[in-house]
Amino acid sequence: MSNLEHALTYALKMKWKVFPCKRDKTPLTVNGFKNASSDPGLVNDMWQEHPEASIGLPTGPDNGVWVLDIDLKTGGFESLAKLEEQHGPLPETLKQKTGGGGAQYVWKWNGREIRNSAGKIAPGIDVRGNGGYVILPPSGHPSGNSYEWITKKTPIEAPEWLAELAAKKEDTTPQSRVPGTSSKYGEAALARELVKLSSAVEGSRNQTLNECGYALGQLIAGGELNGAQVESALHGVAVSIGLTSKEARNTIRSSVKAGEDHPRSAERKDSIESVETIETIESDGNNRKQLKPIEKPIENQLKTENLKSSIKDWILLDNRSFRLQDLYSDFGAKASSEKKTISTYLSQFCAEGLIERVGGRRGEFIHIEKEKESKRININTNTWVDNSINIYYPLGLDGLVELLPGNIAIVAGESNAGKTALLLDWAFNNLKSSYPFTQSPKNPRYETVNYFSSEMGEREMSLRARAFGHPIEAWSSLQAYERMDNFHQVIDPNGLNFVDFLEIHDEFYKVGAKIRSIHEALKDGICVIALQKKKGSEYGRGGEMSLEKPRLYISLYEPVKGISVARIVKAKNFITDFNPNGMQIDFKIEHRGSRITPLTEWRFLTQAERDNLNKDYERAQGIRPPVGEYKFITDQGEVILKTKDVQGWMKAFTNIDVEKELSRLSADTFRKTWLKKGNWFYQVSNYLAKRDKETA
Structure with missing residues (x-):
């Protein structure tokens, strides 16, 4: 059974809400375990997007369980043996072996307030309760092992002595958090530090990253933020503003570690709070002076000019329209007074000419670009220069559209819909070295074609090339590279480039900025970019943010197993007498991804026509007509x-x-x-x- 099938089983049989995680246990969902669901449809959607994802189970009253976590490396089994010697052996309940060699006992929620803790019961024994989560079998572990059930019994209530040890005490300090969980206090602080970092100018970027890492490291040590989440977010923003990956990781590692030596946490847990950088000095009783952070409620901090400046920086990150609700969310504003403060600043920005309302609509704004930021275009009606590029297009697109120098094309596709096959076909048939073998009607103009892959290594790339059935010499003009990010730094500004694919696991709002960076790096060249697309979505990761710069946007999906559909979402440079936006073509990927076989012509279809055609494909494959008529x-x-x-x-x-x-x-x-x-x-x-x- 696949992880999806196991996730569905947990959701339907156990009534557990589950969510997908990476192998390192960090969530793949935007809101972490808060996106967990037992709805089969939602579970199916989440794992269709991440087929190999681990299965996360939130602990607490919603799922009716809490977990006793015995860690192998820190003496957890020895501690448990001593507890059982004192109180008697633990009764049989649902129990699993973790990927790290430890064990986890799953207990029925008994109504007591049990929260997360690390080593509170005994060394090497942790608790995952309200606000936490665990990974379920058969998920993989970073060690290469998998989670396995030891016993498959219905969870029972823990012995009273164990529940008493695990229960939250009223006077305890903030509990440790499991990976991927953060307090509202921490999330608000992280959002502001990321805005600060993204606004750093050249010459101050590394120093700003160091300051942000230190401040957030304090909150990690204070239990307000998860370290992996912070380091991933800082690294993503750092490389997007021009720092190298290695430089960013070194700075993040050292600054966060320094911050962790001075823990800091929220004093109040019952309201939204934010981080202030103001510090006071007080004595610890041994004539040593210590820095003590001052935390202020966001209601007070929202009245400062620092916040107004941060909101302005946030707006300038992207010139697209934004909603008032986006600001509330990113700056952690919940109370009406907090929202009113932000609204007041936006009114001031409107009066200053920084932003304006979109179409007069309430709650939606856009940054006003000044005339000086525009480039003058001189129109000469006496001279016409044909800038079109004579290149090969897959699926017969050359009869509908064309790309001009400096253009970007996007191919957004679901998993297994044919993104890589389409890009490889596009690249191969534009190689000068392939022309003697393919005799393509389009005589390639590029000496070299650059292909950047975030997934394929040398062996897989060679296997894909061999499947085309041509001698290796046919591929000699292709320059292939393994690359994960910062493609704008390596593309050929005047050449033909393929990015397979622009990999963003979270913070999808950065997709538009990354595409824009590539566009700005182009001169007379072209770049075709593949994006991962959520099943059922029109656009790739980043949503409409990915639609701004491309002159051609193709969406791929697989309505029936083995049948792919390409749909033109956007075609600015069309060469037909009509706008081809919305046209579709059906095709098959054959011969290990090397052959694209069109099944239809490009045409417009209604949804009813599409549904009927899909049923025809299913009947032809012997697939039973879909249930769902009940x-x-x-x-x-x-x-x-x-x-x-x-x-x-x-x-x-x-x-x-x-x-x-x-x-x-x-x-x-x-x-x-x-x-x-x-x-x-x-x-x-x-x-x-x-x-x-x-x-x-």
Whole structure:
């Protein structure tokens, strides 16, 4: 079973809310474990985007469990043996072996307030309670091992002595946080430090990074922020403003470590607080002077000119429109007084001519670009220079569009939709070295073509090239590189470049800025950029932010297994008598990704036509028509199941014929109304889970 199938099983059978994580246990979702869900549709969507993701389980009352974590390396098993010698052996409950060789006991939530702690019970024994999470089998571990269940029992309540040790004491200091979790206080501080760093000018960038790292290191040691989260965020911004990856990592490592030697945390946990850089000196009783940070509630800090300056810097990061709600979120404003302060500053910026309302709409603004920032274009009607570039385009795009010198094209695709296949085909057929073998009607003009891959190494690239079936000499004009970031520093400004792909795991708002950097580096060259796209989304990572600079934007998706669709989202330089935006073509990727076979012409389709065509493909492949036609009558009318939900149940409940059970259940609701409109989906899911358990 895949990780997706296991995640669906946990969601449907155990009723657990789960979410995807990286192998290092940090979340892959925007809001960490807060995005966890037991909805099969949402779970399916999350793992479709990250197929190999580990499975995260939030602990606490929502999922009804807390976890006792026994660490192998820090003496956890020895400590547990002493506790069992004193109180008696632990009863059998759900238990797993961690990837690091430790063990985790999963206990039923007993209503007591149990929060996260590290070593509070005994050395090497941690607790994951309210506000924490653990990783579930069969997820992988950085060591190369996997998580495994030791016992598969229903969680029971922990012995009273253990629950007492784990329970939160009213006078305790702030608890340690698990990776990926931060307090509101810490999140607000992190957002402001990132804005400060992103606004640093050349010559002060490394020093600013050092200051930001130190300030955030204090909060890491104080339990307000997660170290991996901070280092990842700082590194991303640092390289985006021009620092090298190595330089950034060294500065971050040293500055954060220095900050951790002087822990700092929020004094109040019941309201939003922010970090002030003001410090006072007080004695520790041994005639040594210590720096003591002063924390102020955000209500007070919002009235300072420093905040106004930070908001101005935030606005200048991007010239696209923004919403008032975005500012509230990034600056941690919750109370009405906080929001009013930010609104006041925006009104002042409007009066100063820095921003203006978008179309007069309330709560939406855009930065006003000054005339001096514009480049004068001289129009000469007596002379016409044809700047079009005679290159090969995949899928017959050359009959619809063209790219000009300095243009960017985006190929945004779901996993397995054919992004790499399309880019390799595009690159290969534009090589001068490939022309004698392909006799392409487009005689390539570029001596070399640059291909930057963030995923393929030398072996995989060679295998993909060999699949094309031509001698290795055909590829001699291709300059291929492994590269993860800062593509604007290495592209050929006057050449043909392919970026496969622009890899952003979080902070998707940076996508637009990275594309803009590449655009600014181009002169007479062209760059084709691949973006990962969430299933069902029109745009790649970064949303509409990725749509600003490209003159051609292609969206790829796979509606039926083995069938891909390319859709033109944006085509500024079209050569037809009509605008091709919205046109689609169906194609197949064959022969290990080396052959793109069009199945249709480019054409416009309605959604109904698209749906019917997808059904034809499924019938041709012998695929059973999708379920999802099941109708149920609730106390407030008719509802219809979604295909993806039924398919998720079919994977999770293997002991029953899900379609047969749903047909019976559907007919039953027409005879007697017993489903509630508000929770009918969960009633149906519970029924299937019960039937599956009875049949097992």
